[in-house]
Amino acid sequence: MKLQTIMNLPDCCVLSEGSPDREITRVFCCDLLSIAMSRAPSGSVWVTVMGNKNTVAVASLTDTACIVLAEGVSMDADSLEKASEEGIAVLSTELPVFDMALRIYQAGIA
Amino acid sequence: MSERLIFTYDIDGGDFTRAGEASSSVKNKLKMLGVNSEVIRRVAIAMYEGEINMVIHADGGRITVTVSDNDIVMVLADKGPGIPDIEKAMQEGYSTARPEVRSLGFGAGMGLPNMKRYTDEMQIDTVVGEGTVITMKVAF
């Protein structure tokens, strides 16, 4: 499945485009950064309620394709700019972490 | 590469939002030098965890990264409180992170274990009340 499919999901708002053609490998959920750092799969969609610059740093170091901010969490302009420089997509949704991850999974991740 | 390259970074203590910039810069430099991407990932993760620790536990410090033909050595030196019990600090889940730091997503107690896991050698020299020097090596 391409990242574009997730960007088109109804409950999502796109804050940073990233690389829509990128192939998505997994959905990953975690809010503790150093666990995400060691566990986030490369090419994954990472659903979290942590929306700061360190989230972007961890996504960049783990080669995460997309950060999805759940529960209506937002991200400041600086961090969004950093994400866009790094080619990482950032989406936001009002849905809770589990519901959002489930929708991404149902959209076509094996 | 036949000569050694040395990069030095002064890490500011108070600023959580800028923490990670040094690791990010090293990652980009190694990319430009054509270093293997798995090696870059290991160096960047280990250095990021160490850099964050310097900011949240030790009020900043200095990082020196030396890139040689066969390895990359990172030395992270701070003048923070030191680590009273290294064995305990190395345990997964052990953290003394303050509530305001935890609210940013830190404090899982996984940073030092990650540093150990992603490097080939890691040494901690620490004196309580004086500071900590962590030396990590990734060979390739």
Ligand SMILES: Nc1ncnc2c1ncn2[C@@H]1O[C@H](COP(=O)(O)OP(=O)(O)OP(=O)(O)O)[C@@H](O)[C@H]1O
């Ligand atoms: N440079 C340092 N100076 C003083 N104490 C440190 C330093 N680095 C780590 N520590 C101590 O070791 C503990 C464990 O560090 P570790 O990086 O594993 O976890 P953490 O930083 O608390 O949380 P996480 O890294 O998962 O966000 C810290 O909580 C702190 O007490």
Ligand SMILES: [Mg+2]
């Ligand atoms: Mg840490």
